[in-house]
Amino acid sequence: MPKASRGELWMADLGFVAKTRPVLILSVEYQQEERAVVTYVVRTTSIRGTQYEVLHSLRGMPPGTFDAQGIASIPDLKLERRLGVVDAATLAKVEEAVRSWLAL
Secondary structure: OOOOOOOEEEEEEOOOOOOEEEEEEOOOOOOOOOOOEEEEEEEEOOOOOOOOEEEEOOOOOOOEEEEEEEEEEEEHHHEEEEEEEOOHHHHHHHHHHHHHHHOO
């Protein structure tokens, strides 16, 4: 399986509670000697309008948002299929939401 890259949208198995969901990869590609994990922000259709959400639309998917409060890491084996790449402006907004949420 190819490695996920920063800014890509993937379907990922997030476990029995969260099920398979779209996630935006935020981490850089890991090297051979490093852990095979990726850090992501979840994409959800439960839009609440918080300051930590970034609205996102993609043809073939219902309207949704990237929720910076839903940041986590998983083994890359949990990634199922690549859905596409977000544009630079959306990625920048998600990065800013994450920085705000984590007070960085």
